[in-house]
């Protein structure tokens with residue numbers, strides 16, 4: 001059963017404002033510049049909300065794990081843009097060595113290219129979730145039909161290859177528009193962003209990536225945090241290694257020292 005679409009606060013306000021602007025023009029046609037101005041400002045606000053990946057004004061959005069998981073000292077490592085045949089197997093070994101579970105937001109097209117690797121992620125106890133079929137830069141510029149097709153295609157790919165239907169969706173680069181949330185509701189997908197990211201597709205400094213994920217110099221990682229790293233599209237260190245391979249062990253060691261347990265997003269659903 002798809003979940004019910006619950007429009008975010010900004011969507012409610014926008015609907016009311018559009019209706020008020022139409023009624024205002026009907027009652028006092030000479031006031032049309034005010035009505036048009038208000039609607040234009042509202043669209044500016046909707047666009048701004050879609051450009052902020054952690055914003056919840058367009059609909060429900062996990063930026064942290066739910067309260068019970070946070071209270072149990074659980075955190076979530078989320079790893080995007082794979083599977084990558086060079087990097088992902090080594091990430092899986094690192095996670096095994098630290099007995100940590102992670103959530104991989106995979107690209108459907110790459111799952112079709114590397115089906116055995118996608119299945120191995122699941123077989124080794126991790127979760128695979130939906131990061132769209134093609135991961136296009138123009139993702140957030142499309143309408144509801146295209147979004148439904150693009151996200152539905154990745155659902156089908158992952159279900160066919162891995163035998164598991166994703167529960168979570170993450171937008172490419174976190175960029176969204178107001179049409180996304182009703183599509184996710186129909187597909188029974190929960191949008192997930194993150195608590196902290198380290199721009200590790202651009203930053204090849206593993207120390208900087210790890211310390212940014214861990215909350216900066218004062219080390220503020222706490223239960224409930226959702227951290228974002230990349231196995232696909234990873235920046236390279238000065239030695240030419242994908243930066244996640246050097247940053248991840250530091251993150252996992254710090255989490256263990258702080259008594260935090262990395263779990264999958266699915267595990268944290270109340």
Ligand SMILES: [Zn+2]
Pocket residue numbers: 080081131135171172173
């Ligand atoms: Zn991505």
